[in-house]
Amino acid sequence: MNNSSFFHILPTVTAVAMSFGSELWSSQSDTQTFLNSYTNIEHSNSKHSPQEATSTISINWYNASRLKDNYLRLLKISSLENNWDGYGAKSIPKIVIERVKKLLYELPEGAKLFPTSRSSVQLEYHLGENKFFELEVFSGSYFLYWIDKDRSFENRVYKREIKQQLKMFLS
Amino acid sequence: MEDTIGKDEFLYRGIHEIWIAKEDNNRISSAAFKQASGCSVDRDGGRKKEDCISRLLRLKDFGAVCRIVNYEVVQSGAVAVYCPSKTNIYHTEIRDSPEKIEISSNKKLHYLVQHSEIVFVKT
Known part of the structure; x- marks a missing residue:
């Protein structure tokens, strides 16, 4: 612009x-x-x-x-407070919330957010049972898993790689 | 109750309502099974389904309860380990493998979610 x-x-x-x-x-x-x-x-x-x-x-x-x-x-x-999941999970660290907040500015609309019991937040784009993109945001790292039928990716990623992987997922 | 969990035994997990994508036909996110200390579940231990559900709901106001048969846990490559505690004689953990507690493989997690059955949804 x-x-x-x-x-x-x-x-x-x-x-x-x-x-x-x-x-x-x-x-x-x-x-x-x-x-x-x-x-x-x-x-x-x-x-x-x-x-x-x-x-x-x-x-x-x-x-x-x-x-x-x-x-x-x-x-x-x-x-969410400690033991929010009924299985002893701790509340989600502020740094994780901040990292997700920043990502929301940079990624396409439509992501769904889910907390996990291991102090992370997961961003999901689900386009079907065999086509989805899940980015797990931890306090010190990002872990990405995506599947598009016979193509897939699962690994820890740097922030700068996320958009690139999203393009590959959508291509 | 035997220490070994039979392949046809069901494992129940309470689902916080925040893990349910209601707009996606009540899809449960794989986030629901991501737990560092192994994914906690209750084995049925010979109980009826209704008894398993009501025990979980007495503990917490879960948004849903799902279950998976142990056979599918084995098929996923994960393992269910019986870990009774003082407060819960049915407590069991779904672990990555006999050697590793936390399920880190998303492939396994998705298999578990896809082969889970929702047996209770809060109305």
Whole structure:
């Protein structure tokens, strides 16, 4: 997105950010952090390419709505107390919540979030029984598992490799 | 109750409602089986299904309960180890292998999820 188009939608982005940012973060700086990060969202998502979208603003509203759902979900996950699973799991570490929050800005919409009993959070894209992408976020690492019929990948990954693997999964 | 778990014995796990993808036809995420200390389950130990479920629900307000027959655990490459405790004589752990406790293979985890049967869902 070039600078001029960004300034064109800035009021809308600000309104969206303030409308639900205030629910999730209490401080001004947190809301500003959200606003700054929001400008990094890519508009190259294949499902919502500029050709398909009616306007740039609609893309932002749509993504903002999806982000809001996952932020509320993340808020719920972060509020889980010790033994939340009934099997002695500890609450999810804050650093894991922060790492997932950052990833949500960078990955395509539609991820589903699940906590695990081993202090991690899993992001899932399930496109069918034999086509899914699962990224497990730990406090110090990422573990990726994806399957697309006869193709698969299972390994620890660096953050920079996640998007690349997602492209391979979707190709 | 014998220490050895028969291949036709069922293993029950309480499912927190956050692990259920309701919009995906109540799909249970593989996250539900990811536990560092081995995946805790209750063996049936000769009990009826209803008794196994009600015991789990007395412990916690689970969103669902699922079960898997031990035969499928063996097929996945994992192993069910009977580990009774003072508070739970049915406690069993599904482990990666006899040598390794935590199930780290996602392939095994997905096999377990796909061969689990939901026997109770909170309404």
